[in-house]
Amino acid sequence: MTKKLRVGLIGANPGGAVAATTKGVAPYTSSGESWGAISHVPALRSLPGYEIAAVCTSRPETAAAAATAFGVSRSFHDFRQMAQDPDVDIVAVSVRVPFHHPMVMAALDAGKHVFCEPPFALNLADAEEMAAAAKKQGVCALLGLQFRVDPAMLHLQELLAEGYLGEVRTVHMTMYSPGAIDERPADRMWHGDRKNGAGVTIIRANHTLDGLCFALGDFTEVAARVETRLKRWRNTDTGEWHDVDAPDHIMVNGVLEGGALVSALVAHVPHNSPGYRMEIYGSRGTLVLSSTISPQWVPCVVMGSRDGAPLEELPTPQRFREAPPETPDGPPLNVAHLYQRLEQAIRTGAPVDPGFEVGVARHRLLDALQRSSDEGRTIRLE
Structure with missing residues (x-):
């Protein structure tokens, strides 16, 4: 045994x-x-x-x-x-x-x-x-x-590898997280401090941008805006107001290794968040991957279309769910x-x-996004 x-x-x-x-x-x-x-x-x-x-x-x-x-x-x-x-x-x-x-x-x-x-x-x-x-x-x-082991993501990756889209030309990704209001309980206040490295938007950007790179390849250049739109939070347990500098919006325009152009927005919004959505447009068709909250919480759905047909759901085969039934x-x-x-x-x-080398690559990407935002220019990644 x-x-x-x-x-x-x-x-x-x-x-x-x-x-x-x-x-x-x-x-x-x-x-x-x-x-x-x-x-x-x-x-x-x-x-x-x-x-x-x-x-x-x-x-x-x-x-x-x-x-x-x-x-x-x-x-x-x-x-x-x-x-x-x-x-x-x-x-x-x-x-x-x-x-x-x-x-x-x-x-x-x-x-x-x-x-x-x-x-x-x-x-x-x-x-x-x-x-x-x-x-x-x-x-x-x-x-x-x-996200790299999500059944729908693995299904999407297989479709891409099989040439479902032809040449991938354009990618548009959005990740909207709800709850961007100016009040937080005490155990959530740490999210507002940039030096803690893990506000809601940074966490979501880590996962969703990594998913994009996993499916389509890494960025070769990026131009970004990284901003904090909600600059003060009230601690609902103490009533005190605190300054906030953790980003709540990350907007990216970039180019992938294969030449596809990318636009992406990861944002923390007050209400009615539509969740996660990645649209991939190729010479022969379209693929869409989406979740009503985020891929970590609600399973993703794959939609597809070829040669101008309407989008329809492409059910994820059960073989991509490798975990036991329990x-x-x-x-x-x-x-x-x-x-x-x-x-x-x-x-x-x-x-x-x-492995940990992927974490290093994601830090390099996030650093490039911040540098692009700070300097107002396009950054090339090696």
Whole structure:
């Protein structure tokens, strides 16, 4: 019998186990939200090759509560201690971005495999250091870019590879996140500080721009506007007003490796968000990939048309859903798909995909977008 891979999960507050995804509201809990509880725990529970061996949160009482809630025997409030635990094979990092670098480096120093949620790092230097350390240690280090394993995205990629569109000429992508109002609970105020590296718009840009590049190739040049339109938020728990500098709009015009022209807008809007949509126009047809909220929360639908016919849904074949039937739909599904890829890499020695080098590439892209906006010019990417 194959030995199960033992995961130590950092960021498993059980207060985030329920998320609101109805009535057009943002898919976040108002307090205690934990992506680890929402997605990683149910994903791992459904996979026969894994077990959750330990959980780690920032305080002893929350760590103990998480262990009780999830039926885990070991709990930690010091990530360094968990990284050194010989009964942990993989460290999963699902916390705020400022903590990624020390936690990932502690895991790599201990010789552990790593699953890190995006955005990967606070800056390019940290991303490069983590990627280099993973390569030096010879471990499997996976970046949690869920869109790359989404069944509809894989279906879209197959259609493109088969020549469904002919020559790809034009791409238009939009990602509208709801909830851009001037009030936030205390546990959401950190999103407004640029130095924390992970406001709503940056998170969405990471995932959706990576999905675009995954399907169609990387950018060779970009011209961008990165702006903060809502400059103050009121903390609803204290009544205090705070200045905001995290971007809530990222607008991109660019050119892809194959020559296709791209226009993209990732924006945080107040109400009635239409969600995510990517339109791809080729010499023979059109493909559209869309989600009513975002690909991490609501499954995408593929629409297609060839030779001028009306757009129609192209159902995604069941073979692209590789997770077991027990894996819940929604956030756990694509996280489970990523864990399956990580398991395959660990057991076979195959390269892990998406690896940390993809995180470095995404940081370079985001840095180029910011530089283009700051300098008011087109930036070429090598």
